[in-house]
Amino acid sequence: MKERILKLTKMLNEANYQYYVLDDPKMPDFEYDRLLRELENLEGEYPQYVQPDTPTQRVGGQALSKFEKVTHTVPLMSLQDVFSLEELDDFLSKILESYPEAEFTVEPKIDGLSVALEYENGLFVRGATRGDGVVGEDVTENLKTIPSIPMVIENAPARLIVRGEVYMPKKSFEKLNERQEREGKALFANPRNAAAGSLRQLDPKIAAQRGLDILIFNVQYAEGVSFDSHSESLQYLKNLKFKVIDWALLHQIDKINDEVLRINENREKLTCDIDGAVIKVNRLSLRERLGNTAKFPRWAAAYKYPPEIKPTVVEDIVVQVGRTGVLTPKAVVKPVRLAGTTVTNATLHNQDFISERDIRIGDTVLIRKAGEIIPEILEVDISKRPTDAVPYKLPSACPVCGAPTQKDEDGAFLRCTGAACPAQISRIIEHFVSRDAMDVEGLGGAIVDSLIEKGLLKTPADIYELTLDDVKSLWQSGETAAKKLLDAIEKSKQQDLSKLIFALGIRQVGAKTGKVLAKHFGNLDNLMAATEEDLTQIPDVGGITASFIYDWFRQEQSQAIIEKLRKNGVNFESKVAVTDTRFAGMTFVLTGALTKFTREEATEKIELFGGKASGSVSKKTTYVVVGENAGSKERKARELNIPILSEDEFLNMLA
Ligand code: AMP
Secondary structure, X not given: OHHHHHHHHHHHHHHHHHHHHOOOOOOOHHHHHHHHHHHHHHHHHOHHHOOOOOHHXXXXXXXXXXXXXXXXXXXXXXXXXXXXXXXXHHHHHHHHHHOOOXXXXXXXXXXOEEEEEEEEOOEEEEEEEOOOOOEEEEOHHHHHOOOXXXXXXXXXXXXXXXXXXXXXXXXXXXXXHHHHHHOOOOOOOOHHHHHHHHHOOOOHHHHHHOOOEEEEEEEEEEOOOOOOEHHHHHHHHHHOOOOEOOOEEEOOHHHHHHHHHHHHHOHHHOOXXXXXXXXXXXXXXXXXXXXXXXXXXXXXXXXEOOOEEEEEEEEEEEEEEOOOOEEEEEEEEEEEEEOOEEEEEEEOOOHHHHHHHOOOOOOEEEEEEOOOOOOEEEEEOHHHOOOOOOOOOOOOEOOOOOOEEEEOOOOOOEEEOOOOOOOOHHHHHHHHHOOOOOOOOOOOHHHHHHHHHOOOOOOHHHHHHOOHHHHHOOOOOOHHHHHHHHHHHHHHOOOOHHHHHHHOOOOOOOHHHHHHHHHHHOEHHHHHHOOHHHHHOOOOOOHHHHHHHHHHHOOXXXXXXXXXXXXXXOOOEOOOOOOOOOOOOOEEEXXXXXXXXXXXXXXXXXXXXXXXXXXXXXXXXXXXXXXXXXXXXXXXXXXXXXXXXXXXXXHHHHO
């Protein structure tokens, strides 16, 4: 039986090698499956004969809780970048000047992540990520799931370390993202991120499903084996049945340039993403003479290809409304492959971006994708413009709620002004109930979201119509918490007008403007009736803010909210007589431990009566209010002869 197990292991591994490394399958699938099943059965019966490189156990046992750190025997260095053929020529000429006979290998630069694989007496014992080049993470179990990594190599040195690039083939990447989309999970930005995420899965079963692959590009260490050149060592790895990167061996600069460009032109046809070409001195003795800097070898350079640019057609322009109401236009383009992914849309940022490039529906455009950046339209090919194409303008009504859209303060973005726009509603309500606004304790973001989901909250005013039944279901513990919340909502009806104005979430109307407006108008109806001119005349209210306020109250959605608030008895009055400006022109400083009121309450009162509260004592200070254990501020007040008030004296002034 042992012989049969040995034979099957060998046959199946050979078939794997032909399939995954040589990309030249010889064994039909059904034959492979049949033999694999036979091997599995035999291994079940005779576990003592299971071979270390059995193809049945690539997906190892348990998920890990974390990855162990591994210190690399030979550091995994980085590469110096060159960004143009001129820079590349400089790099080559410098070496050729001193060493005219130098030869170079040119290899594609795989866009994945670097790993080191370690073999002891031909057995794969450990694989680690690059990490910082010196210390990486042990991802052996995940690497074992990559079928092109041999588990056992014949005629291997006692110790062998090779370096390669793990990547996600374009096909696997597309499949993975399709699945992510189906399952409603976040998509991976590019194959590189997907490969990194997969290799760092703690559960090798997940890594196994991701279809990762590897290309080996270096011998890090081979005990007792010496090479003259890099190309010789790559050939050696090939003979050991590794999946080795393609390389060209060249001498002349122009041939090297050609090869670099050729690799780029063939990029589309490769199964993996590449982001450049790596040019390396071939002779190892010359490498030694050239040496390394702290970070990279002086004998190699990575030529980074410029980002891919392709033409496509803008089939539509759609507008999304974000949580803060900003309208973001997006071009839907005819699908095009770019930098390893299929691109179907591109960001258009805002109206200025569209207008500057005059991008129209139907236009043929040049589109670019660099790294993770969302694809962007560079320019329009006017010669291909359909005759009926018209300039694009962002909508004047919100595509979600229909409210008018309005330019931002700085004019860059268009915003929806809907006071209850569904795209913004969770943020609007969270703001409405927040501490400095209506201050409803216990109505946090998660609760707001679930009430919105249940259809119970469509506008901020709806909180005042929630019933015990509505909220009870939100907590496991039920009624007590629900009652507490309803009490808090009830209490918030008595908030001062200034807080209510702030809570409405009108653009540019912060807590301070809320106070100014409440004091000026005394009640909400007066504010609603104010003209833009009335508003502009108030100090602290600028022209743009005035128009935001005026427009807000003119909208249907806003008016519905106000009426619902009124119906439910929410306070619309400012609590302090507007005309009382007894503290006008005065500056107060509060110091020491106050026991009869909080600093915020005192500040609020001072401001309501037209005074100012300041943090430091100066000649301009009118009064210093001292609590217990007041320190340097009280001393300074005495030095400057500034009247000092006790808490009670201050309260008397408010009476
Ligand atoms: P960089 O990360 O830009 O410094 O580029 C260096 C990285 O390129 C290395 O860490 C390798 O992971 C990767 N790489 C991909 N293909 C090759 C290759 N053929 N030769 C050397 N490095 C490569």
